[in-house]
Amino acid sequence: MITKTEQLLILPVISLRGMTVLPGMVIHFDLNREKSVQALEYAMMKSGRIFLVTQKDPGVDVPEEEDLYRVGTISAVKQITRLPNKIVRVLVEGIGRGILHETNKENTKFLEGYLEQVSDEWPKEDEMEQEAMLRQLREYFAAFAAHYPKLDKNAVQRYAQIHSIGKLIDQITMNLPVGYEKKQEILEMISIKERYEILCTHLLNEIEIARVREDLAGRMRERVDKNQKEYLLREQLRYIREELGEEGSFSDADQFEEALKALEASDEVKEKIKKEITRFRNVMGSSSESAVERAYIETLLELPWDHASKDNESMKRAKNILEKDHYGLSQVKERILEFLAVRCLTKKGESPIICLVGPPGTGKTSIAKSVARALSKKYVRICLGGVRDEAEIRGHRKTYVGAMPGRIAAGLKQAGVKNPLMLLDEIDKVSNDYKGDTFSALLEVLDGEQNVRFRDHYVEIPLDLSEVLFIATANTTQTIPRPLLDRMEVIEVNSYTENEKFHIAKDHLLGKQMEKNGITKQMMTIQDGALKNIITYYTKEAGVRELERKIGDICRKSAKEILEAREADEKQESVRVRVTASNLDKYLGKRKYSLDKANKEPQVGIVRGLAWTSVGGDTLQTEVNMMPGKGDIELTGQMGDVMKESAIIGMSYVRSIGEKYHISPEVFKENDFHIHIPEGAVPKDGPSAGVTMATALFSAITGKMVRSDIAMTGEVTLRGRVLAIGGLKEKILAAKMAGLKEVLVPADNRKDIEEISEEIKEGLIITYVKDMKEVLKHALL
Template identity: 60%
Template structure:
């Protein structure tokens, strides 16, 4: 390095590095750079060019530029518009920057140059090796890059001076300014040679890899081009044959199959069917069958699930808003949700809601789906008698379809919906199979994870489905099917419950449906109570809703015709809207009578009181039963008379009495069929009263079955029966002792005002019911 310090005007270059012997032009516009050029032109035209490390810096200092730069001579300066100067320079030699003089108008550099005589000596053999290696690598580079013309390459290869060769190759190679800066900083010939050799070798390697990639891309493009031409030709042929829509349909199937969330087995099956469909395009009948099958498989939610609501408070609130009462059902659903939240999965229960029509079984299933944020699917099983309706038809049949369960899953679009199996007690069987047996696999949590539908053929996972079934009569559900379900009984509503339901749910619903606002119609509490007792006779609220709808329609007509702004419905004007009362409650008899006993019965529309009348007349010992009685009630009557004959001595009945008298049992409303195991003690009491001429208390009603020895057996439907007794004004109710637990579970609203007495045998029944002198 020279000891002589030189002061020269300097320019900080952005994105450019100038090497010695390099002739290049560049544009400058910064004020300090323009001033440095002017200063250089006033003296010996020499200028120091140094490269910036960061091109974004506008006012660079010593820390912002590299250490090594180039001393150059300015050959030409051209002024361009907007204050831009185009400067043509020739690089002379390397120099090291010592610092910048503190001047405001321009950069003035303090530099030292490098002495050539001070370089480390290199042997001739090493120089020859460098020369040959450089020429060889450079020739390969030129061949691979195709960016340097052949004439220039030959011109460069003619140099026999290694230093000149290195500089010429570095000047003419299209490399970045950072790489040129590395060559500039390599002051020693050996360092410069090594840097350039590594750079050339890397570039050759990159160019080879790039050429390989280009060849692969070209081959792929050629292949794609060939396929495109063939496809276009095929498309034209199909258009001529009218098969163009089918091909687009196949592509659509393939795309949907790839996007489908399903297992590999399911996807492979769908791909196989798509291939079959592609091969039978020319056969319309077979292609239609396969198309339908593919659409079914693509539409089923194999692994697609919805996110359940896990908020217990929200679920409880929704259930409370949508339904009044039904505490057992709500509690069971909340239990399921709590378990599901804790275990993250949990088995979905299979619940069967049992109760009379109109008690809200179907609607509560919809509310449960809303509370749990599940998709709701309803499948009505009433009158279904073909097993294929559940399991689907085999695809060998013409017009084959998937079963209702698979269709329900298709409709839901997710594998974890709430599926309502409505009227499960009304399925039937014929020569086509047993529908109830087909439901066994569906409603078995151990088996339904791989439910087999004959049409789909691939097992469907039903384990995530929350099944809720509804039924009116448990007796009609086959035992094996009943065993798979968790029964929840929905009993009749009390009058108080009906009033709440009507006020909170039914009346607002009907007013909204008929365009009536809250200000336009009011129904008094007494009028509502009168509608429930005098115009409807049901366990549920379906007829009640129809009556409220009738009132809303009459109100709408009155508002439109007469222009009234507000209508009030009271007990006084109720007949104007609903006509005369349809039902009267059979009140308790005013006085005790002989041979007349008030029984309690359960019907499909709730509870009712049943007056049993017995007459004894001279005859030949005949025993007659009238009033549309079923076999069970006839047998109860036979058991009752046999019991009375067995205790006849205790009541002073002569032995020949039964040979010389006829006994006639009649239950009024003879057009209404009556049957059930709960009238045994009632008929026995009525017969004994008629035979002994002892009156029966008018304020007593009873229910229970009798045995030949006089034991009282338990019965069902007790809630409805007690409600009927209360409505009829009965004070004392005789109930089998084994039904005590049922009574204890009932609300005070039902049992309040009733003297319920538990009986184990006929002795207790007779002691309470017969009027003793």
């Protein structure tokens, strides 16, 4: 059993900051606090012994009793040295443990405490247990010392001579590289067995920490050795290449590695490029494989993996740019502004895939360029017209000679950012052949769920196309496969009205052509009347391309006229050309087109129909003649199969209602009917001429006249129902230009008429009809 002295000792107390003194420990430390110095001096005058106890908080300058640990070390003062600045250096030796019961409150000069000294004598009857503990502790310390070569080499041998377990525990604790808190924990353990258990735990932890540390150090050493080896091998390889005259290949690899460090890309991409650079180093510089590898690495380094441009987030700026660049096209502008609003709110937003569908010359391509400017995006145009090889989209595999990335990857490389605006121009002109289905390759590009990891055969590493804003253009959706069309948001870009063409010509085309031909505003003016006549009598198109050419013709002829006038009279420097409606034929020649105006008087068997063409709307007269014969029907005017069927359906309908209108069945047996649509050289097809043919047949058979100021469109059924048709905006525009008063439209097309601007509908009576009875009621006199 551990015995305690029954009588309390009274000793001066010195509080230690950040250190713990153990029994048997010889150490020196500095004192500068007044109370500590006085306590030391008092100890020297008395027994030369002092009680050293650790502070709980090292930051306390004047510690009280509650700021000290309860267990400390009774020590003997061996030496005192006085240093400058009132610092005293003291050398002490720990004698034994002491328990502080209380301090002497009456002593205000220094700390003085009542102590109980603890003895570490081990009971003689437990000698076997003490021996076992001694051996185990020495074994643990030997294992610990093996990991710390800086420890005293003789410590293991010295500890073998210690036969007191308490003394051995204190000696080992002194040499442990642990904080004073853990040493204080061992010091406070009065029971030797508990002290032994804690020390063993600390030793085992330190041994494990040392093993882990050595393992980490070994790995680092291996890595350093590997890098050193690689450096030496590279230096040797450099020398060999210099001797062979291939030092250029090595410098290229170095440049690639420098470019790789600056590349904005994921670790996966960088690792792949690094492997390719290593492969390039090992290929002979003169071989064809070296050239292929070099081109591949250059492509990978030039692709914008994680480099993106900052989009414009100003709705006002985007709106102003779109309004300035384009007149009309409100639906397209509204959709782009919606996209910008979503992007601003979500800070990301999925990039839509917009397909602009409309006739040639309506500004689809220039819209995409304006959208890129409005959103501050890089602009890339990819022309798909005539592309028939799948490799044009997906790229060629590297194994082929002359392999290169596909147009999508090349477009990203050209843009230099991963979020450009990419225009897929003429997507309806893509064709297929034995080399692959090009449309199917486009499916992955234009599918928002798949293009996050688009695989180009040449690049091989997946490309992220989710942030690319795709805009496709097409003249028609009929040649685009349904699965591809389903992935795009189709926006119709319809034909321009005369008023829209006039504003486009005045605000955009005129200034563009004058600048192109070196003409200033002081040299030439084109009056508004002249512009309107160019639109009406010299162009016939849905867009404004031909209109721009005509304005260009005027500018060139004006430039010639100005220079000739200056040469004729050198003093006449300021020559001004004025183009008016009256002198327009001087610059453009005779009028090319004339307006197909409404008939002056009602006629029998002639009905005005409305048609949609690739250059806009038009009016077509359907003529029917009835003559003696055998009941045959003759169709002329280059009608397509659908239009021919409409003529047969119209005749069947008229025959079905013959009895109601007192038409003898013999009329259909004894007469032939000839249906003709003028402009026979122009192919025509579609179901919308059904009501026109049926009305013309009915008029010719009954002899009733058809109003000259009315036009109609709609598909007819055998029972006389009128079905909806398309292209209404262009057809209504054609009726207005022809000077007609009323247009008969299928009732199912009411929603389409409501979307047409009032500018087009103004001055026209639009009548909705459900069946042929209503058509005949409005059309016949």
